[in-house]
Structure formats: C-alpha cells, structure tokens
Amino acid sequence: MKCLLARAHQDVLVRLSWSNVLLGFDFDGTLAPLVARPDRAALRPSTRRLMRRVAELYPCVVISGRGVSDVGRRLEGIPLRAIVGNHGLEPLRATDGVRRKVQRWKARLAPRIAEFQGVEIEDKTYSLALHFRRSRRKTETLRGIGRVLRDLREVRTIGGKQVVNVVPADAPHKGAALEHVRDRLGCDSALFLGDDVTDEDVFALEHPGLVGVRVGAARHSQASYCVTRQRDVDVLLERLIELRNETNETRRRRRPTESRGRLRHR
Numbered sequence: 102m103k104c105l106l107a108r109a110h111q112d113v114l115v116r117l118s119w120s121n122v123l124l125g126f127d128f129d130g131t132l133a134p135l136v137a138r139p140d141r142a143a144l145r146p147s148t149r150r151l152m153r154r155v156a157e158l159y160p161c162v163v164i165s166g167r168g169v170s171d172v173g174r175r176l177e178g179i180p181l182r183a184i185v186g187n188h189g190l191e192p193l194r195a196t197d198g199v200r201r202k203v204q205r206w207k208a209r210l211a212p213r214i215a216e217f218q219g220v221e222i223e224d225k226t227y228s229l230a231l232h233f234r235r236s237r238r239k240t241e242t243l244r245g246i247g248r249v250l251r252d253l254r255e256v257r258t259i260g261g262k263q264v265v266n267v268v269p270a271d272a273p274h275k276g277a278a279l280e281h282v283r284d285r286l287g288c289d290s291a292l293f294l295g296d297d298v299t300d301e302d303v304f305a306l307e308h309p310g311l312v313g314v315r316v317g318a319a320r321h322s323q324a325s326y327c328v329t330r331q332r333d334v335d336v337l338l339e340r341l342i343e344l345r346n347e348t349n350e351t352r353r354r355r356r357p358t359e360s361r362g363r364l365r366h367r
Contacts, residue, residue: 102318105326118344123288127295128165151338156180158345162282164275168225187227189278195227213249217242234263260298274302
C-alpha cells in the first residue's frame with residue numbers, strides 16, 4: 102500500500118485537483134478520531150476548519166455507519182453535497198419496514214447480549230451496532246456475539262474496530278452509495294477516505310476513476326493508497342486545498358489569453 106502523501110505520489114492529487122472529482126469521507130476514525138464513547142466523537146477544530154474549505158472547493162459527501170441526523174449534527178456548518186448514513190442504506194432505503202425489522206432484531210438481541218459484560222447495543226434506527234470495546238474478554242465476546250447473530254434472518258454483519266454492525270441483507274453498501282452520489286452530481290472521478298472494514302465496499306469498486314485511501318496501512322485492504330495515521334487527514338485536506346487553489350488560479354490566468362486568441366481568430 103502506497104502512502105498518498107509521499108512525494109512520489111503527488112501526481113495523483115494534482116490530477117484530481119484538475120478533474121471533476123467527488124471527495125468522499127467516512128466519519129469515525131477518519132474525519133474524527135476514534136473514542137471509547139461513540140456519542141463523544143467530534144472533529145478537531147483544525148479538521149472542521151479544513152473540511153469547511155475543502156467542501157467549498159470540491160463536491161463532498163460523508164458516508165458513515167452513523168445515522169444521517171447524527172452525522173449532520175457533528176458536521177454542522179460544513180457545506181456537504183450529501184450525507185449517507187447506516188453504511189449506505191440511509192436515506193434511499195430508510196423505510197418504515199426496515200425500521201420495524203431493526204426494532205424486532207433489537208428486542209430479540211437485547212436479553213441475550215446482556216449476558217456479555219461490556220457489550221452495548223447502539224440503535225441507529227435502520228441498523229444496529231454491537232460495541233464490545235469495554236469488554237475485558239474481547240475474543241470470547243466476539244465469538245458469543247457471532248453465535249447470537251446466527252439466529253437472525255435476512256441480516257448482513259459488518260465487522261469493525263471492536264464493533265459488529267447489523268444491517269438488512271439487501272441493504273446497499275457504502276460503495277453503492279458513493280456511486281449513486283457521484284452519478285447524481287455528474288462527477289467523473291472520486292477519492293474516498295476510510296479506515297475500517299465497512300469502507301472496503303468502496304475500495305473494492307472497479308472504477309478507473311476511483312482513488313481509495315485508507316487511514317492506516319493494512320495488508321488486507323483493497324485501498325490503493327493510505328495515510329499513516331488519523332492526524333494525517335488534516336495534512337491531506339491541506340494539500341487538496343492548496344492544489345485546488347493553484348488549479349483555479351492557473352485557469353483564471355489562461356482565460357484572458359484564450360479570449361484574445363478567439364478574438365483574433367474571428
């Protein structure tokens with residue numbers, strides 16, 4: 102996996118700065134540092150400032166496992182083109198039928214999950230997340246969660262960093278969500294930045310215009326590039342801003358020359 106911020110790969114970002122590119126971001130572990138309490142996740146002030154500027158220069162979307170309203174509150178004031186929640190399901194497939202199904206799952210899971218110390222069920226309306234970060238016996242707990250989930254039908258489970266996500270089996274994933282937004286906005290390329298298993302659905306897309314970037318190198322990932330750590334996201338955002346500003350300035354300088362050339366031709 103190649104470090105996108107290395108000098109040897111700067112041409113990738115330069116090329117994107119000239120293109121009609123969509124920038125996509127995961128939230129937890131990507132824009133915001135991972136925290137022990139998911140409800141306390143927040144952008145650093147520096148990241149918020151940079152994201153606001155990036156979203157003014159590029160069309161941007163955040164695709165998260167969180168619900169849309171949850172992410173929206175945490176990104177208030179940033180002019181995003183779209184927010185997609187619940188791992189790609191919300192808002193396109195966020196129906197009352199799905200909501201009722203998830204509530205039935207929760208009712209069945211709650212008494213059995215209570216047997217495992219340190220496990221919490223997060224209800225995201227259209228999906229569930231079983232957090233076991235506080236468990237003292239994580240390997241044993243994860244096996245137990247797997248046994249419980251096998252009793253549910255028509256579900257898809259997505260692993261993560263000390264979490265197991267439960268979504269409807271036929272729900273669209275993050276990759277499908279990115280393609281939908283890209284097509285709707287008419288973008289011909291995309292860069293997506295993520296850090297977890299659920300983001301692999303984006304990295305696995307077979308699209309020549311996609312640049313997949315993982316936060317933290319990993320041999321198993323299908324992302325072509327990485328940034329070393331979560332704090333490096335700010336460095337990437339700064340570089341994207343610099344390159345877009347340079348591109349826009351170059352275009353402005355060319356316009357008078359091109360206009361004079363058209364006048365002489367006439």
